[in-house]
Amino acid sequence: MSVIPREEWDKYPDIEISLNVNGKDYKVKVKPYERLLDVLRYKLGFTGVKEGCGRGECGACVVLMDGKLVPSCLVLAVRANGSKILTVEGLAPEGKLHAIQKALLDTYAVQCGFCFPGVILAIKALLDRNPNPTDEEIKDALSGQLCRCGSYLRFIKAVKLAAQYIREGKEYFDESEVRG
Amino acid sequence: MVVYIPRFNVYIPKDVSDALNVLSQRKDLIPMGGGSDLLVLIRSGMVKADTVLDLWPLRKELAYIKRENATVRIGALTTVSELCESDLIKDVRYAGLADVCKKFSTPFIRNIATVGGNVGAAHPLSDIALMLLVLNGKVKLLSKNGEREVDITKFFKGKRQTVRNHDEIIAEVSFTETPHNSSTAFIKFDRRWGHAMGYVLVGAYMQLRGNMIEDVRIAFDSMGNPYPERAWKTEEFLKGKEFSDELIKQALNDVLPKEMKRITDYRASAEYRLDLSKVLLRRALLKIKSRIEGGD
Ligand SMILES: Cc1cc2nc3c(=O)[nH]c(=O)nc-3n(C[C@H](O)[C@H](O)[C@H](O)COP(=O)(O)OP(=O)(O)OC[C@H]3O[C@@H](n4cnc5c(N)ncnc54)[C@H](O)[C@@H]3O)c2cc1C
Ligand code: FES
Ligand code: FES
Numbered sequence: 001m002s003v004i005p006r007e008e009w010d011k012y013p014d015i016e017i018s019l020n021v022n023g024k025d026y027k028v029k030v031k032p033y034e035r036l037l038d039v040l041r042y043k044l045g046f047t048g049v050k051e052g053c054g055r056g057e058c059g060a061c062v063v064l065m066d067g068k069l070v071p072s073c074l075v076l077a078v079r080a081n082g083s084k085i086l087t088v089e090g091l092a093p094e095g096k097l098h099a100i101q102k103a104l105l106d107t108y109a110v111q112c113g114f115c116f117p118g119v120i121l122a123i124k125a126l127l128d129r130n131p132n133p134t135d136e137e138i139k140d141a142l143s144g145q146l147c148r149c150g151s152y153l154r155f156i157k158a159v160k161l162a163a164q165y166i167r168e169g170k171e172y173f174d175e176s177e178v179r180g
Numbered sequence: 181m182v183v184y185i186p187r188f189n190v191y192i193p194k195d196v197s198d199a200l201n202v203l204s205q206r207k208d209l210i211p212m213g214g215g216s217d218l219l220v221l222i223r224s225g226m227v228k229a230d231t232v233l234d235l236w237p238l239r240k241e242l243a244y245i246k247r248e249n250a251t252v253r254i255g256a257l258t259t260v261s262e263l264c265e266s267d268l269i270k271d272v273r274y275a276g277l278a279d280v281c282k283k284f285s286t287p288f289i290r291n292i293a294t295v296g297g298n299v300g301a302a303h304p305l306s307d308i309a310l311m312l313l314v315l316n317g318k319v320k321l322l323s324k325n326g327e328r329e330v331d332i333t334k335f336f337k338g339k340r341q342t343v344r345n346h347d348e349i350i351a352e353v354s355f356t357e358t359p360h361n362s363s364t365a366f367i368k369f370d371r372r373w374g375h376a377m378g379y380v381l382v383g384a385y386m387q388l389r390g391n392m393i394e395d396v397r398i399a400f401d402s403m404g405n406p407y408p409e410r411a412w413k414t415e416e417f418l419k420g421k422e423f424s425d426e427l428i429k430q431a432l433n434d435v436l437p438k439e440m441k442r443i444t445d446y447r448a449s450a451e452y453r454l455d456l457s458k459v460l461l462r463r464a465l466l467k468i469k470s471r472i473e474g475g476d
Contacts, residue, residue, distance in 0.1 A: 143287070
């Protein structure tokens with residue numbers, strides 16, 4: 001462990017990358033060692049991207065990158081250049097909640113909520129390719145999402161309910177409908 | 181508190197030949213596949229990196245699964261997810277790879293982790309490397325000066341050490357298609373099902389003619405060295421004999437313990453690991469037999 005002198009920092013170039021986050025285009029200057037997590041959370045302000053462990057073990061930082069669930073703590077920002085990112089903020093239009101969010105509320109799965117952005121995106125990645133998953137498939141899909149409050153069993157119920165909403169064509173709900 | 185964030189440069193090559201060129205000229209480059217192993221090591225300070233060579237752009241050339249001329253070839257930059265979604269693992273002969281898929285970390289790690297990186301990691305708990313050992317896999321190394329193929333049994337030198345030269349990249353792993361009266365199994369034992377490292381890992385391949393063991397290959401996460409290795413003596417003992425409970429018992433009690441040296445650490449004791457190795461090997465062989473006979 002050491003403190004890196006200021007002149008040292010500057011030997012690393014700024015690299016401009018373009019990202020499309022939640023449908024909007026951004027151009028950002030990044031350092032080669034910066035992670036997608038650093039850029040999304042600290043440079044662009046998408047605080048739904050949480051840093052839990054920073055080493056691929058907790059699932060708090062996951063985002064969808066070109067449709068695939070990836071740990072943003074283990075993806076260098078330069079590698080994400082040109083990609084389409086979805087964070088939890090982009091899941092539903094302004095004022096609406098996504099069926100996955102509604103189902104998690106309906107099943108009382110939310111406790112502290114820290115793991116939720118990751119859990120929600122992991123569920124989205126699952127339902128996007130498998131609209132009617134079995135219990136086993138749900139367990140595998142969520143196996144990397146650690147929830148210290150222990151809502152695991154409710155997640156399974158919630159995924160099934162969300163799948164049902166989506167199959168019924170109810171993808172988005174008005175916030176008023178949910179909080180009502 | 182000072183938060184230590186390791187800083188490093190990244191070289192992004194245009195293609196394979198660009199990557200090989202720059203590797204031949206510079207000694208400060210560390211190749212990175214998915215980065216699921218390397219970035220963790222860099223961040224924890226265990227690896228000092230000056231410049232990382234990002235191999236991801238090479239996916240254009242090195243991400244594939246091909247089956248031709250009785251050989252299975254997997255490009256080094258194929259992700260574990262791509263391997264797990266492929267038809268290859270539906271072939272009952274490679275059911276052991278399907279076992280790996282069920283146990284390999286989590287979906288989001290599988291989406292970035294590569295097959296080449298699993299071999300390159302040279303870690304005892306490298307699931308795919310373990311299966312390649314029992315499939316008689318080969319590792320193809322490319323450098324500016326040409327290519328060479330190394331048997332995976334000769335690829336590891338120590339924990340996180342391989343025979344790869346500094347200017348080489350792992351381009352492909354391959355193995356010869358196995359006969360139809362054969363199958364494979366992989367068991368990783370831990371307290372939980374997903375996201376587990378495993379106290380003991382076993383991979384096995386067996387070819388049966390009726391009840392006769394025509395060929396058998398066995399690999400553990402460790403035989404004594406800190407990388408996965410084959411249980412050569414146990415294999416020799418079993419080969420050419422009739423498959424029976426008695427035979428397996430003999431192999432487990434008289435042969436395996438003589439060639440296996442387990443360690444004690446904070447996760448498990450050596451005695452427990454040895455005991456588990458025996459139990460899991462028996463399970464793996466029974467599973468393979470059942471698979472060959474059409475069950476699961
Ligand atoms: C949370 C977590 C869980 C994990 N669980 C598992 C598990 O269940 N099973 C398992 O086997 N592993 C597991 N791993 C370890 C790791 O994900 C795998 O070993 C993975 O296959 C590494 O692939 P990668 O492409 O990410 O490798 P990288 O991190 O990119 O590289 C690993 C090493 O190989 C070298 N390398 C990579 N590609 C090449 C190449 N083409 N040519 C030359 N050298 C190369 C790198 O220099 C580095 O030394 C886990 C890791 C994490 C963080
Ligand atoms: S912060 Fe990325 S997985 Fe924990
Ligand atoms: S609800 Fe608190 S961590 Fe999951």
